[in-house]
Amino acid sequence: MRILHISSEATWRGGEQQIAYLIQESMSRGQAVEVLCKSDSAFQNWCEEQSIPYRTAPFKNSFDLYSAWKLRSYIRDSRIDLIHIHSGKGHGVFALSTLLGVRTPAILSRRVDFPLKNNPWSRWKYGLSQIKHILCVSDAIRALVLEKVSDPERVSTIHSGIDLSRFEHLKPKSLHEQYDIPRNRMLIGNVAALAPHKDYRTFIRTAERCVDSGLPVHFFIIGEGDERSMIESEISRSGLQSHVTMTGFLQDIPAVLAGLDLFLISSETEGLGTSILDAFAAGTPVIATAAGGIPEIVIHEQTGLLCPIKDDQCLAFSVKRLLDDTDLKERLRIGATEHLQQFTKQTVAQQTLAVYEEVLSALPSKTK
Structure with a gap:
């Protein structure tokens, strides 16, 4: 079985990490894997570092006919058995490739x-006979697809x-020292x-409520992106410059997370x-909004605390609750650790490879 993964994005985010995990686990099980990725992308760099066979295409948009032609050429040259599409842009390019004669079966992952x-374009590409199965990363997404x-x-x-091996023998990063934050402040952050x-x-509104109520807290925004200027303006508007730190992109995220007292998303x-x-x-307790698939991992008062979307009052109350109740924090930590065993890269690969086998075994022998 030879699988071609399509990665169409320029940067490295959660979706790209999931593709990488799947490829690594598939190869460890002896599966032949190749990649079609965006030219000059983070995923191209990763393929080179890992010695993964790959080719590139521009992936300018979902209607990039040249990328569709490149995909068709790759399939014919490498005798691909199954294609795994990992993004909407990749889905569009694959759909166009079927107009160029591609008949290779495909799996589509949906993560949003x-x-x-x-519209006609969406109905057509989701109805393609070559799309044999759609994998959703949460039941919430599956309900929307259906x-x-x-x-x-x-x-x-x-x-x-x-x-999970990334979190073995963790030494928490000393964020108080690194960012000159008073030791009596509890550290609350998000990585995104x-x-x-x-x-x-x-x-930011949640942080403002917590600070205004006198809680000894400091907030971390860990990551980069197009919203930086807006976030900086919101911090300034709220007068929170001494209570919120924007770190930019950081390495060693497991140690950073272990250095936080609470994770707030x-x-x-x-x-x-x-x-x-x-x-x-x-081992960092979680407070989250009930967006999309989050309630499938954050089970309220079992693995974390949930609040309605945009409800900064609830989020701030949940922060105070966890800072005041060490027993609750420990119960959530234990519950989260137990629940986490269902969400390993090995489990994802095992389940995904089973879908590959099921799809290929159901094909008429002349198309296998």
């Missing part, structure tokens, strides 16, 4: 929790997973791309939220 569009895809047997959930759907306005949409799984693995 917004409804499928109800609003437009009528066959429930064609759509299933495989939750994202993480590499600075993107609109992460809703950092709600994060305020997303308004979220496929699943693998940064929450990382926080679980680091």
Whole structure:
């Protein structure tokens, strides 16, 4: 079985990490894997470092006919048995490749929790006979897909997973010392791309409520992205310059997470939220909004605390509650550690490879 993974994005975010985990686990099981990725992308660099066979294409947009032609050429040259598409842009390029004669079966992963569009292009590409199965990273996404895809047997959930070995023998990073923060302040942070759907306005409003109520807290925004200027303006507007630190991109995230007292995520949409799984693995209690697939990992008062989307009052109350109740923090930490065992990269690979086998075994012999 020779699998071609399509990675169409320029940067490295959660989706790219999941593809990398899947490729590594597949290769460790003896599977032949190749990649078509965006030219000059982070994923191209990773393929080179890992000696993964790959080719590149521009992936300018979902209607990039040249990338579709490059995909067709790759399939013909490498005798690909199955294609795994990992993004909407890749899905569009694959759809165009079918107009160029590609008949190779494909698996589509969907990681975003917004409804499928109800236009001819969307209906056509999701209805392609070559798309044999759609893998969703949460039940919330699966429910949205099933609003437009009528066959429930064609759509299933495989939750994202993480590499638990990264969290063994952790030495928490001393963030108080590194950023000159008074030792009596509890550290609360999020690790995420600075993107609109992460809703950092709600994060800042939560920080403002906590500071105004006299809680000894300091907040960390860890990551980079297009929303940086907006977030900086919100921090300044709220007068929180001495209470919120924007670190930019950091290495050694497991140690950073272990250095936090609480993990706070305020997303308004979220496929699943693998940064929450990382926080679980680091032993950091989690407070989250109930966006997308988050309630499938943050079970209220069992593995973390949940609040409605955009409810900064609830989030601030939850911060105070955990700072005051060490027994609750410990119960959540234990519950999160137990729940986390379902979300490993090994489990994801095992379940995904089973879908590959099922799809290929169901094909007529002449198309295998």
